[in-house]
Amino acid sequence: MNRTDVLRYIAGLRNGAAMIISPGLANYPIAEAKDEPLTIYNMDMPYTTPMALGIALGWPERKVISIEGDGSLLAGPGVLSTVARYQPKNLLMFVFDNGAYLTTGSGKAPTATVFGTDIEQLGRAAGLTNTRTVHDLDAATKAVKAAFIEPGPWLIVAKVDKQDRPAERGPHTLPMYVYEAGLVFHRAALQERSVKK
Amino acid sequence: MQVRNRRKVVGASKARSSRTTALSTGKAGVRYRQEALESFYDGFKAAGIDFAVFLPDSMLDGVEQLILERGDIEAYQCSREDEGIAMAMGAFLVGKRPVALMEGSGIGMSALILARGIVQKTPTMLIIGHNSTLGERYDYHGATRLVAEPVLRALSIPYHVLYDPAHIRNVVIEAQATVEGQRLPFGILVPSHVIREIGESR
Numbered sequence: 001m002n003r004t005d006v007l008r009y010i011a012g013l014r015n016g017a018a019m020i021i022s023p024g025l026a027n028y029p030i031a032e033a034k035d036e037p038l039t040i041y042n043m044d045m046p047y048t049t050p051m052a053l054g055i056a057l058g059w060p061e062r063k064v065i066s067i068e069g070d071g072s073l074l075a076g077p078g079v080l081s082t083v084a085r086y087q088p089k090n091l092l093m094f095v096f097d098n099g100a101y102l103t104t105g106s107g108k109a110p111t112a113t114v115f116g117t118d119i120e121q122l123g124r125a126a127g128l129t130n131t132r133t134v135h136d137l138d139a140a141t142k143a144v145k146a147a148f149i150e151p152g153p154w155l156i157v158a159k160v161d162k163q164d165r166p167a168e169r170g171p172h173t174l175p176m177y178v179y180e181a182g183l184v185f186h187r188a189a190l191q192e193r194s195v196k197k
Numbered sequence: 198m199q200v201r202n203r204r205k206v207v208g209a210s211k212a213r214s215s216r217t218t219a220l221s222t223g224k225a226g227v228r229y230r231q232e233a234l235e236s237f238y239d240g241f242k243a244a245g246i247d248f249a250v251f252l253p254d255s256m257l258d259g260v261e262q263l264i265l266e267r268g269d270i271e272a273y274q275c276s277r278e279d280e281g282i283a284m285a286m287g288a289f290l291v292g293k294r295p296v297a298l299m300e301g302s303g304i305g306m307s308a309l310i311l312a313r314g315i316v317q318k319t320p321t322m323l324i325i326g327h328n329s330t331l332g333e334r335y336d337y338h339g340a341t342r343l344v345a346e347p348v349l350r351a352l353s354i355p356y357h358v359l360y361d362p363a364h365i366r367n368v369v370i371e372a373q374a375t376v377e378g379q380r381l382p383f384g385i386l387v388p389s390h391v392i393r394e395i396g397e398s399r
Contacts, residue, residue, distance in 0.1 A: 018291075020287075040290075040317070043313070044309055044310065044313050046279070046280075046309075047279070047280075047283040047309075047310050047313065050275075050279075050280040050281075050283035050284050050287070051283045051284070051286055051287040051290075052287060053283075053284050053287065054248075054250075054283065054284035054285060054286060054287020054288040054289075054290075054295075055287040055288070055290055055291050056287075057248075057271070057273060057284070057287075057288065058248060058271075058287065058288035058290075058291040058292070058293040058295075059291040059292075062291075076277070076279075076280060078276035078277050078280060079276065079280050081276050082273075082274075082275055082276050082280065082284075085274070086273060178313075178316055178317055179316060179317070179318070180318075181317050182290065182314075182317035182318040182319035182380075183318050185290050185319075186289070186290050186291075186292075186318075186319070189290060189291045189292055190292050193291065193292050
């Protein structure tokens with residue numbers, strides 16, 4: 001299963017959901033599918049789901065998505081216990097597990113999932129109940145669709161290949177700089193919520 | 198002390214009873230200066246703080262328990278301080294006025310997320326137990342006092358070390374003005390004598 005196919009499916013269902021994306025290649029398919037103002041690209045590695053959790057708790061009427069890699073989730077797995085503790089129904093956590101720190105250097109450094117660490121089981125041990133591990137696109141799309149329909153929090157681990165790493169790495173561009181991301185997101189959220197600041 | 202809005206807060210354990218004397222907590226029997234706890238709470242309310250994240254610590258437990266007890270500021274407990282700061286920043290992004298409370302050691306864990314908040318213009322107020330100079334009587338806080346203020350200085354995050362409990366309310370209000378006006382994190386450091394009863398076990 002290719003990560004890009006799943007990301008495009010998520011982007012198609014997104015419909016204004018807030019989204020925080022961990023650093024790396026997952027950012028580009030989302031931006032290419034449709035850039036939305038309630039997006040933080042390239043969040044520093046352990047903070048994708050924590051920031052998404054704060055958004056979900058602060059705005060319970062809005063769906064909030066965290067796009068994690070196996071490496072980024074394993075950098076701060078304690079957040080799974082915090083998510084389980086507060087059970088935000090509007091939080092969807094998608095973890096793309098390719099077994100490697102694919103974006104970095106050679107992309108050959110393996111993550112702990114290659115040696116048996118099971119991210120879904122980490123979530124279940126933390127107290128999450130809506131969890132799936134999916135191995136093909138059909139199962140992935142069904143799980144993603146269920147997560148958009150049924151109350152969360154959701155933890156979906158997609159076992160993906162490494163095919164979305166380009167053979168030659170050229171310069172990447174995203175729709176906005178990190179410097180402006182907080183301003184754009186904040187302004188869009190306030191406008192939608194009609195919060196006067 | 199008048200109790201207001203005693204609704205249960207998500208994730209809170211059973212709310213403590215309101216008392217007219219100093220709160221006590223933990224095996225050490227720490228006693229807090231009630232006027233200091235009230236001043237923090239009043240400052241938060243006056244500054245519009247409506248979202249609190251904390252990792253429990255003995256210096257700020259009295260404030261955290263008061264927030265839970267009063268119940269009209271959303272309060273959440275995190276598993277690590279840097280996680281909590283990221284949660285607070287997420288809440289800021291959607292219009293909340295957050296505060297993150299922690300021991301100074303947590304600032305040592307949080308340099309990267311604080312830097313991210315500066316770069317991304319996504320701030321939060323920080324209430325920090327301990328400081329570099331005043332009242333640090335225990336060796337096991339040696340590392341704590343070595344990281345909190347230096348990390349704030351290294352990142353050019355404005356901060357204020359409290360000395361007089363009478364200043365707490367205004368410092369909180371003015372700190373939040375800087376958070377919102379400059380879109381920067383702001384640290385308020387709390388030495389022991391400011392929040393704990395003098396002469397008690399601390």
